Amino acid sequence: TQLLEQSPQFLSIQEGENLTVYCNSSSVFSSLQWYRQEPGEGPVLLVTVVTGGEVKKLKRLTFQFGDARKDSSLHITAAQPGDTGLYLCAGAHNAGNMLTFGGGTRLMVKP
Amino acid sequence: GAVVSQHPSWVICKSGTSVKIECRSLDFQATTMFWYRQFPKQSLMLMATSNEGSKATYEQGVEKDKFLINHASLTLSTLTVTSAHPEDSSFYICSARDTPWGSADTQYFGPGTRLTVL
Numbered sequence: 118t119q120l121l122e123q124s125p126q127f128l129s130i131q132e133g134e135n136l137t138v139y140c141n142s143s144s145v146f147s148s149l150q151w152y153r154q155e156p157g158e159g160p161v162l163l164v165t166v167v168t169g170g171e172v173k174k175l176k177r178l179t180f181q182f183g184d185a186r187k188d189s190s191l192h193i194t195a196a197q198p199g200d201t202g203l204y205l206c207a208g209a210h211n212a213g214n215m216l217t218f219g220g221g222t223r224l225m226v227k228p
Numbered sequence: 229g230a231v232v233s234q235h236p237s238w239v240i241c242k243s244g245t246s247v248k249i250e251c252r253s254l255d256f257q258a259t260t261m262f263w264y265r266q267f268p269k270q271s272l273m274l275m276a277t278s279n280e281g282s283k284a285t286y287e288q289g290v291e292k293d294k295f296l297i298n299h300a301s302l303t304l305s306t307l308t309v310t311s312a313h314p315e316d317s318s319f320y321i322c323s324a325r326d327t328p329w330g331s332a333d334t335q336y337f338g339p340g341t342r343l344t345v346l
Binding site: 158206215221 | 270338340
């Protein structure tokens with residue numbers, strides 16, 4: 118059973134468009150991480166959010182942790198071809214516990 | 229900081245042989261390392277949690293006698309795929325949790341090892 122529902126699974130957009138990826142669960146997480154993975158490589162950590170309602174920005178990427186710490190979103194502004202990749206959210210239910218991964222969102226940004 | 233390496237990055241082996249994959253935390257000590265398996269275009273599936281100096285904890289459905297994990301030091305964990313078969317072909321990724329600094333939940337991932345069993 119996948120405890121983290123990630124949507125959409127696939128997204129193909131034109132350069133310059135905005136997009137949002139969602140990560141939802143019925144469980145409360147102590148923290149949630151977002152990763153980006155390129156083919157043949159390991160996931161690279163983008164951000165960790167730990168506080169309900171927290172918003173973090175990383176250049177054109179905005180990450181939000183839900184007030185109840187059950188969901189999160191990743192918003193990309195003015196997407197670029199270099200943003201293409203697999204985006205993964207992962208949550209931990211207790212501090213120091215293992216991560217549960219969402220199913221991933223495969224993003225393709227066309228020039 | 230927080231760099232994790234894996235070796236080898238790519239391995240091809242014959243069916244029935246064993247393959248060892250190393251995972252190293254290069255600039256931090258990792259009391260806990262994790263081993264994942266990833267099929268093409270899918271997310272990561274946790275195989276086992278490896279704690280330094282103790283037996284690994286395997287996820288349901290993962291054969292501990294087939295996927296041997298050893299975490300002998302704070303910077304090294306190994307995964308040995310024993311008697312490999314073509315269905316074991318996959319992308320294996322390790323991660324390490326940095327302690328005591330940083331978020332205890334944050335995991336840093338290695339670059340992965342692609343295993344192909346002929």
